[in-house]
Amino acid sequence: MGKRSKTGVLKRLREVKKAEKAALKREDLRERKDSGLEDEPxxxxxxxxxxxxxxxxxxxxxxxxxxxxxx
Structure with a gap:
């Protein structure tokens, strides 16, 4: 097992964080759409x-x- 570079690890952490944020946004949008709040101005x-x-x-x-x- 080789040693990972610090920049590679940080890049992976950024990618994971970005994916989690996108998943939360999709979930929030789905909840808003299901509850009908999207139609309210x-x-x-x-x-x-x-x-x-x-x-x-x-x-x-x-x-x-x-x-x-x-x-």
């Missing part, structure tokens, strides 16, 4: 800003616009 990734978000960025909100028009 994420609040952070929906792409549509709420009135509260717009107000936080300094944009006028519909209620504020009506008040300024009446003055």
């Amino acid at each position: 994420d609040s952070a990734g929906s792409g549509v800003a709420t009135e509260e978000d717009l107000a936080g960025y300094g944009f006028p909100v519909a209620d504020e616009e009506e008040d300024t028009d009446k003055s």
